[in-house]
Amino acid sequence: MIEExxxxxxxxxxxxxxxxxxxxxxxxxxxxxxxxxxxxxAVELSFQGAPPGRFGLVVSDALARTLAANFxxxxxxxxxxxxxxxxxxxxxxxxxxxxxxxxxESGANFDLGAPESIQLGANEPGPDFNAGSPSVCRLEFxxxxxxxxxxxxELV
Amino acid sequence: xxxxxxxxxxSAAMREFIxxxxxxxxxxxxxxxxxxxxxxxxxxxRANWIDLILTDINMxxxxxxxxxxSVKADEALRTTPVLVVSTDGSENRMRRLMSxxxxxxxxxxxxxxxxxxxxxxxxxxxxx
Numbered sequence: 629m630i631e632e633x634x635x636x637x638x639x640x641x642x643x644x645x646x647x648x649x650x651x652x653x654x655x656x657x658x659x660x661x662x663x664x665x666x667x668x669x670a671v672e673l674s675f676q677g678a679p680p681g682r683f684g685l686v687v688s689d690a691l692a693r694t695l696a697a698n699f700x701x702x703x704x705x706x707x708x709x710x711x712x713x714x715x716x717x718x719x720x721x722x723x724x725x726x727x728x729x730x731x732x733e734s735g736a737n738f739d740l741g742a743p744e745s746i747q748l749g750a751n752e753p754g755p756d757f758n759a760g761s762p763s764v765c766r767l768e769f770x771x772x773x774x775x776x777x778x779x780x781x782e783l784v
Numbered sequence: 785x786x787x788x789x790x791x792x793x794x795s796a797a798m799r800e801f802i803x804x805x806x807x808x809x810x811x812x813x814x815x816x817x818x819x820x821x822x823x824x825x826x827x828x829x830r831a832n833w834i835d836l837i838l839t840d841i842n843m844x845x846x847x848x849x850x851x852x853x854s855v856k857a858d859e860a861l862r863t864t865p866v867l868v869v870s871t872d873g874s875e876n877r878m879r880r881l882m883s884x885x886x887x888x889x890x891x892x893x894x895x896x897x898x899x900x901x902x903x904x905x906x907x908x909x910x911x912x
Contacts, residue, residue, distance in 0.1 A: 644893055649893045700801070723871050726870075726872055729872075730874045733874055738874065740842060
């Protein structure tokens with residue numbers, strides 16, 4: 629039951645964040661954890677709270693550029709620098725994770741760690757966000773795919 | 785009347801996003817000062833007249849809670865309203881920040897309308 633609630637919260641928070649601050653609405657929503665194809669931007673952050681856990685995000689490079697351009701109000705996705713893209717995808721991870729935890733741990737305190745982002749080549753190994761039976765939200769857009777993972781160290 | 789604003793956030797991208805939303809909202813903005821943490825904000829507050837501070841909580845060097853406390857403890861700054869803009873929307877955190885002296889709280893993600901309304905309330909701007 630708790631897993632389903634977390635799943636719903638993750639999906640709702642991811643979609644709401646993307647719609648309100650990144651001006652992007654997903655075409656398809658699922659719980660498929662498979663890594664998107666091609667070059668990716670991955671972000672990982674850990675959080676402390678009751679319980680603590682880990683949040684991960686992988687985004688197709690083209691989608692990451694579009695989201696960064698939307699966030700900065702830039703018309704040309706090519707003019708957004710890679711460092712800016714990484715910073716903005718980190719901010720996206722921070723907001724989605726914070727939104728889920730704010731609902732889950734409304735009466736408690738939690739602290740988000742600093743997000744760490746990495747650029748991954750098409751076949752380059754990346755962090756294993758699937759460890760620990762995470763809740764997963766996969767969002768498909770015309771420019772690519774965004775998959776978010778949330779795993780608690782101990783689910784109460 | 786143009787308002788002087790301060791945006792405090794360790795993410796440069798978030799500061800620019802907030803500034804863009806404010807600019808698009810049509811609010812009459814004079815000076816808009818940016819700081820990446822509470823300590824930097826305090827220095828700039830002592831050098832500039834600011835009508836409203838928008839601050840994140842989770843920042844290095846000096847966080848948003850410490851900034852709110854420092855502003856409230858400073859004779860010259862204590863009347864400057866602080867609007868917290870944070871990913872942390874837990875009731876505990878909101879209550880704590882408001883009890884420390886913050887005048888408003890906006891949780892990320894926020895719509896441009898939500899931010900504008902909260903700012904207008906604190907600045908006493910009427911939409912009539």
